[in-house]
Amino acid sequence: MLHCGKDVLNLTDKLVRIESVVNTKGEIDVANGLHQLISSFPYFQKYPKNLIKSRTENDEVERYNVMAFVKGTKEKSNKTVILMGHTDTVGMEDYGHLKDKACFPDKLMEALSNEDLPDLVKEHLNSGEWHFGRGVLDMKSGVASHLYLLKYYSDHPEELAGNLVLLAECDEEDSSHGVLSALTDLKRWKEEHTFEYLALINSDFVAPRFEGDTKRYIYKGTVGKLLPSFFITGIETHAGSCFEGLDPNYIAAELTRQISYNPELCDQSLGETPVPPVSLKQTDLKPTYTIQTALAAYVYYNFFIQSWSPKDVLVKLKEQAETAFDNALNNLKARHKRYCEISGHPYSELPWKTRVIVYEDMQKSLIKEHGEKFIEHMAAFKEKLLLDSTLDTRMFSARVVEEEWNWMADKSPAIILFYSSLYSPRIELTGKNQAEQNLLNALEEAIKVVQPHYPYPIVTRNYFPYVCDMSCVALSDDEEGVGAASVNNPSWGTKHYVNYQAIQEINVPTINIGPYGYDAHNRYERMELKYSTEMVPNITNEVICRLLGMDGKEISQTLSESTITKS
Structure with a gap:
């Protein structure tokens, strides 16, 4: 098992400290900050063209995705895995008088210790096993997990048999301009570098389904959303x-x-x-x-x-x-x-x-x-x-x-x-083709490897229960089904447009392995540290290794002090 908790937590806090509320200048700030961080990695100093900051298309708001890729040298292969996560958050008005501390987890947790809290929130805060703050759960810790793996393989491309793409997208919390615009860049990279996209691993948050639920869920698809x-x-x-x-x-x-x-x-x-x-x-x-x-x-x-x-x-x-x-x-x-x-x-x-x-x-x-x-x-x-x-x-x-x-x-x-709004397509991952079956097998094996190191059951379900950008990288609907969402939308082609053909051209099998916690979108947003910063990157890495035909062995701890832990 990777002992990566400290590094992933430090990366999480780096991202959380950059206020990035959707539809604000903060989305530019977090893209700049993330781009600057990745630029400091030696691999991307050597291969600067493998890192881009890409502005969204057909968007009334200025904001950017950050995308990067590492080409493995262990063996020549076009096989490619995409790691996706969003860098925007919801607003912070719910924090009230603690709003100025919402993006500074240590200060926030100190302030919360003096508040009258619900019993479960107080228990989590006092345990030292949970981390509070806007975006720690939804979903900057998920981006941090992906960033950790990108950094490792950029330092050790000789251990990577294939390619790894990071997509840190904006505007997930509103209209999905980020991921929909990223389809253009993913297609371009696919053509320029002959990438064969095997799977996309999203890292949006997961939560208990009901009171007393102790399972940690990994989702093999997602619900669709209509308005x-x-x-x-x-x-x-x-x-x-x-x-x-x-x-x-x-x-x-x-x-x-x-x-x-x-x-x-x-x-x-x-x-x-x-x-x-x-x-x-x-x-x-x-x-x-x-x-x-x-x-x-x-x-x-x-x-x-x-x-x-x-x-x-x-x-x-x-x-x-x-x-x-x-x-x-x-x-x-x-x-x-x-x-x-x-x-x-x-x-x-x-x-x-x-x-x-x-x-x-x-x-x-x-x-x-x-x-x-x-x-x-x-x-x-x-x-x-x-x-x-x-x-x-x-x-x-x-x-x-x-x-x-x-x-x-x-x-x-x-x-x-x-x-009257975006149709976020439903995604089913059922093993209906070899690509889906390979991803399902890799996920099943990854859970078997990691489960003995964690006390709560890690289980899979078929549909991520919230709106997420997994919907924008694959299609389970036929042309007629999707078409009904456009011909019955009065704003189609003027105020609103989605290139579903672009989604179809990527159409990559997708799963969600994300941080675990409570109260996303409210003032008690928090993640469980062990699962979110240790289990998530480990499961993700095991899936990557199996999809790319690598040994599912431990990664050595050689991450640079200057780029990971320095504040």
Whole structure:
């Protein structure tokens, strides 16, 4: 076993001390810092072209990936393993008065010792076996593990039978500009150096699945993430004559009741079940107060998938929306009738009908009806809308649908179903080809080697349960399934675009071996030291050795004092 804990921890703290909140200048700072560190390694002083700092493409924010590779000399081989991790973090507002210490683990832990802490947090803090701070878990310790291995093999290329690539990517916490841009560099290196990408090892954090869970998980794939969105139109009316109109907020409320937390919308696959959808935003589109009901409402939901495609989800959610619309109207009719009974108001049937339209179908009907006039108008509208920097892709999409709705001849109340953000593809690693089987075998053997040195069970699961950038290096969906995510996204090609063909061209089998801890994204973020700084690099190295046909032997401890431990 490698005794690498101290070195990986020092590298972790080096990275943590560089504040790198997503969508801020900090992403530039951490890229500069990491690039400078790797540049100091003797190998990269000799081969400076093997290290790049690459700006993201089609990105409104300036930020950079850092990428490096070592060519082994043990034997001539094109076999290549990619090590990936992200260098950005979420914000630090959750630390409150400790915010200025969030990126300085020693100072933070000293300050926390004087706080009133939850029992488990206090136990971990006092044990000396856990490390606290923004990014220590998610996921700078994972990047540090990869960096440790890159440094070793750069010092000892004669022990490497193949090639090792490091991809330290930005913008994982928002829109994945980092990894999507890195596909260009990975493809270029593949062509220039004839790299044969065997596998990608990500190192995002892992956590207990439930209270009392002691297992440490390694994931062989990842959930996909969609953001199904609903633009809901009603009939505006004065609040004093509420039954003369149809409030879209009322429909939206029923839609959320139907979809949020619904176990029937869990995509069970390979014996595993992701969490059900949940609402991430629900609002009407009135800009200010009036006594009128709203004309339109907007709601979107997080939706994890494991085996379903974006097309499958549209079919299922159209059915759910129709059910919700039916239920809302039936309840409304009953309430209207009861109101008329108790008020003496003359009763008449309400005219509203259930109407759910998938965005792609609405667009086709508008183009058929209005032709080039509609197409040209919407192109100009989107260009103008791009000038509004306050709109994210989700609200940009809503405004596009709102504008297109104005062209509809039939403006009776409706729900328009579409996608308004990035589709992070699902990844399955099942051994369906030799490359996948080789990675599965290497992982199984690696765990067998390392497990005796660690007291808690190290086990594999099929789907990483959170959004991560593993989604952007391989595809399990077919062309039709992925296509549904683009043709039903109103911002596609303007505010938002993903080159899924570029993902397909890399399409490398991927696993996640990451640091273990609790409370990522909140003020008690922490990693367990032994697993995160010792087990993770050891398991990763064992996988690398087996994939490249090297002996899974111990690495000698010859890392440079000046580049690893110096503050």
